[in-house]
Amino acid sequence: MNIKYTQKNNHNAVQYPIPDGYNVKTEIADQMLCCETKYTLANKVLYTITWKEGRAEWMVSSERSASGAVNEFLKKTNRKKSQISGVHVFGFDIKILHQLRIEQPRELSTDKITIDKRKRPLNEIQSLSQQNKRYASFGRNAYKKVKNLILKHRMVSESEEPICICSMELENGNNIINIKYNSLLDLTRLDAYVRACDETLLSHDGYRRLAAIEARLIREYQVAHRRIEITKLINNQINIGTFNLDKGLDQQSILDDDDEPQGNPDGIIVDEQEVGNGVYRSV
CATH class of the missing domain: 1.20.1280 (Monooxygenase)
Structure with a gap:
């Protein structure tokens, strides 16, 4: 997409770049306007102005110029034709925004994206394990990038510790992929x-x-x-014992603190020979 510039009315006039998907709010004749620009498929710029009157919302647009959209607005609202510059109304000449538009293409040109053509597209990978490996690889690379951005933007706590990345959510069609990052648990x-x-x-x-x-x-x-x-x-802290009314006191068994749970994933001590007997604990 070729970047369009504002029209040059005279030799000394400055031509400002016109961004795509740009919107700004401004005020004309005591009316608050929302001005937007969007590039069309024909590589033209569509200038749109929307405003509200009561509960109704109105819109005018022009592919000729920003001033053309402003004139359409004045005509629609029965206001006198004015020499107001469309460049000024759309904010193309705002110094700080103009400077950002100049610097942005430079930043994009320096951040070159290297595509690893050896990797197959994700939609061609049938194995679930291979897909998970791709997500894990992406998650590691994304973590490094985001961590650098956190430091760059000084997103730190009162103790100067950088904020943590807990998770990342991706959407692939109807599937939601959650990438969790290990962090210190409370x-x-x-x-x-x-x-x-x-x-x-x-x-x-x-x-x-x-x-x-x-x-x-x-x-x-x-x-x-x-x-x-x-x-x-x-x-370890509470002794657990069992008793059987049919046995004497000297025959009762007590589970020692050093006993390890056998075959129980939750670590609960169970002696199958004592199932059905009474249980007591010392606190």
Whole structure:
């Protein structure tokens, strides 16, 4: 797309670049206007002015020039034809905006994009594992880029620590891909998740399905790992014993603190030989 410039009325006039998808609000004759520019398929610029009168919204446009759109507005609102410059109304001559438009193409020219043609397009990859590898590779590269931008824009906390990137959400057709970045977990928050799951009897699979559709939730494996840690702490601090009314006191067994859970992913100590007997604990 070739960049268009404003018309040059005389030899000393400055030609300003006309951006695509540009909009600015301005005021003419006590009327607030929204001025927009958009490049058409015919590589022309469509100048559009919209405004409100009460609850009604009006619009005029011109492909000739910004001044042409302004004249259409004056005609539509029964105002006298004016010599107001369309360049001024659309803000093309605002110094700071003009300077940004000059610098922007320079920045784009320096940031050259290198396409790795050895990689197949994502839609041609049939294997789910290969797709996940592509997402993971993209996530790592994106993390580095965004982290540099965070430092560049000084997005830091009061302690001068840069803000953290927690997750990134992508949309591929009807599929939502959540890329989670490992960050330091707040144990208090993690313990609250474990307690909520226990009190609501939410199973591993149930929480996993919930976390799959809500990116802000802590991953299920992290909650499960913390549950095991909490269970081990309880087992170490509170002695758990069993008793059988048919046995004497000297025959009762007590589970030692050093006993390791056998075949239980949650770390809960269970002696199958004592199933059905009474249980007590010392606190």
